Amino acid sequence: MKQIPPHSCKECGKTYETIFSHLGEDDFNLFSESKVVRQYKNREIVFNEGGKAQGVYCIREGKVKIYKNGVDGIEHITRIALQGELMGIKAILSGHPYSVSAATIEDTVICIIPKNVFFQLTLRSPQFNQAIIVFLSNLLENAEARMLSLAHKHVRQRLAESLLFLLQSFNPVTFPNSKLYLNITRHDLANLIGSSSETLIRILGEMKDEGIIGIKGRKIFILDHQKLDKIASFIH
Amino acid sequence: MKQIPPHSCKECGKTYETIFSHLGEDDFNLFSESKVVRQYKNREIVFNEGGKAQGVYCIREGKVKIYKNGVDGIEHITRIALQGELMGIKAILSGHPYSVSAATIEDTVICIIPKNVFFQLTLRSPQFNQAIIVFLSNLLENAEARMLSLAHKHVRQRLAESLLFLLQSFNPVTFPNSKLYLNITRHDLANLIGSSSETLIRILGEMKDEGIIGIKGRKIFILDHQKLDKIASFIH
DNA sequence: ATCAAAAACTGATATATATCATTTTTTTGC
DNA sequence: GCAAAAAAATGATATATATCAGTTTTTGAT
Numbered sequence: 001m002k003q004i005p006p007h008s009c010k011e012c013g014k015t016y017e018t019i020f021s022h023l024g025e026d027d028f029n030l031f032s033e034s035k036v037v038r039q040y041k042n043r044e045i046v047f048n049e050g051g052k053a054q055g056v057y058c059i060r061e062g063k064v065k066i067y068k069n070g071v072d073g074i075e076h077i078t079r080i081a082l083q084g085e086l087m088g089i090k091a092i093l094s095g096h097p098y099s100v101s102a103a104t105i106e107d108t109v110i111c112i113i114p115k116n117v118f119f120q121l122t123l124r125s126p127q128f129n130q131a132i133i134v135f136l137s138n139l140l141e142n143a144e145a146r147m148l149s150l151a152h153k154h155v156r157q158r159l160a161e162s163l164l165f166l167l168q169s170f171n172p173v174t175f176p177n178s179k180l181y182l183n184i185t186r187h188d189l190a191n192l193i194g195s196s197s198e199t200l201i202r203i204l205g206e207m208k209d210e211g212i213i214g215i216k217g218r219k220i221f222i223l224d225h226q227k228l229d230k231i232a233s234f235i236h
Numbered sequence: 237m238k239q240i241p242p243h244s245c246k247e248c249g250k251t252y253e254t255i256f257s258h259l260g261e262d263d264f265n266l267f268s269e270s271k272v273v274r275q276y277k278n279r280e281i282v283f284n285e286g287g288k289a290q291g292v293y294c295i296r297e298g299k300v301k302i303y304k305n306g307v308d309g310i311e312h313i314t315r316i317a318l319q320g321e322l323m324g325i326k327a328i329l330s331g332h333p334y335s336v337s338a339a340t341i342e343d344t345v346i347c348i349i350p351k352n353v354f355f356q357l358t359l360r361s362p363q364f365n366q367a368i369i370v371f372l373s374n375l376l377e378n379a380e381a382r383m384l385s386l387a388h389k390h391v392r393q394r395l396a397e398s399l400l401f402l403l404q405s406f407n408p409v410t411f412p413n414s415k416l417y418l419n420i421t422r423h424d425l426a427n428l429i430g431s432s433s434e435t436l437i438r439i440l441g442e443m444k445d446e447g448i449i450g451i452k453g454r455k456i457f458i459l460d461h462q463k464l465d466k467i468a469s470f471i472h
Numbered sequence: 473a474t475c476a477a478a479a480a481c482t483g484a485t486a487t488a489t490a491t492c493a494t495t496t497t498t499t500t501g502c
Numbered sequence: 503g504c505a506a507a508a509a510a511a512t513g514a515t516a517t518a519t520a521t522c523a524g525t526t527t528t529t530g531a532t
Binding site: 421422423433434437438441453454 | 478479480481482
């Protein structure tokens with residue numbers, strides 16, 4: 001079992017910087033002390049589409065896929081949430097059931113901010129609201145770009161896009177660096193780019209043959225960053 | 237030239253109800269009096285991807301397609317904005333250039349709320365902020381659903397979805413009613429569902445033969461609402 | 473009402489990708 | 503470290519959809 005070191009929200013990076021950093025001391029403490037911390041193993045479900053929202057989730061450590069289930073078992077990953085990112089905020093704000101599901105893709109620790117505390121913060125701090133708006137705006141901008149890709153780009157291009165995006169967001173500090181690798185199942189990667197896993201695997205194989213990436217078991221290494229960039233941005 | 241009757245924002249419906257309805261009298265007047273009104277003919281560009289945002293656009297009358305341009309002339313419509321809806325809000329909030337373009341798809345009247353006025357409102361009214369959050373949340377939820385469709389549904393299903401959605405949102409009061417029709421170019425409809433116009437036209441033809449829709453020139457009539465529902469929701 | 477320009481439509485063909493079936497390799501839990 | 507289970511990889515085939523090239527119809531401006 002993983003040891004969790006004593007932890008302030010200020011250490012969580014991204015979200016602290018955008019969402020919680022402008023809270024006054026009192027508000028910050030209210031939120032920091034009211035949060036519940038939960039540990040999840042790999043492949044555990046955090047919440048389910050259609051379920052009722054109880055609080056806002058914030059990832060302390062690990063990675064979570066956010067996905068929608070299609071009619072016959074097909075799943076589409078709308079995003080992968082990383083350390084410091086919020087989940088389930090839309091359902092809390094609207095009072096509607098979750099529109100997506102969330103499941104861990106590695107061992108993960110998540111903080112849960114109770115609904116009522118979250119609402120107190122939104123009422124008390126305009127900056128907090130602004131930060132939420134910025135967060136949602138970014139998600140939306142990302143969603144717009146992905147719609148364009150899904151509608152008009154080939155699997156090979158979407159794969160190139162996603163590999164770059166994933167490597168960058170999984171390793172924000174050291175990117176680009178060929179020693180780093182992605183550890184994600186082919187199934188999840190296929191569901192992220194919107195293809196079958198067989199097609200994905202075949203194109204990964206091609207890219208390996210072309211020297212663009214390296215493959216060691218599940219691990220994918222980016223070798224030729226520039227070539228991926230080219231593939232991602234050209235239509236033909 | 238179209239005659240615009242004297243007009244208060246309260247008559248604009250949707251947006252007034254969500255965004256501006258909670259403003260106090262003073263704030264409401266500030267915003268209502270500072271707005272600039274512009275008339276556009278069909279097929280005029282309102283703003284362009286990459287351009288700098290000057291204000292928030294609100295549709296008084298008409299319809300506007302919001303789209304992204306792909307590399308070789310391909311365009312993807314991310315949404316169609318209707319009366320009372322806001323546009324360009326994301327760029328104003330972030331200070332970034334527009335991430336999408338906007339062009340009218342019929343004669344349209346648009347109100348422009350200057351940037352500084354908009355920011356004054358966001359600073360003064362938490363409810364205004366909340367309303368923006370709800371607005372963005374709805375866009376995001378819609379975007380998630382469309383990603384799923386684009387990634388995993390066939391053109392026929394996406395078409396069924398879009399026809400229902402468009403008819404409903406173009407005619408919210410009288411829907412469903414077979415006398416109503418959609419007046420949208422095949423080109424735009426194809427770019428909305430993410431297909432070529434030829435494929436779209438072929439499938440429209442099939443649906444016509446099956447008695448699901450009627451076609452008179454550019455106009456599309458929904459005849460069998462239930463069948464469309466079935467097509468939209470089943471994978472096979 | 474007319475006419476040019478734009479859009480809608482049709483047909484033939486090519487191809488990217490899904491699907492199904494099976495084997496090989498890797499991962500995971502004990 | 504080992505065995506069972508899961509994932510990855512490979513091959514063959516079917517098909518949805520894009521693309522290209524052309525004709526017909528509709529639209530919209532004068």
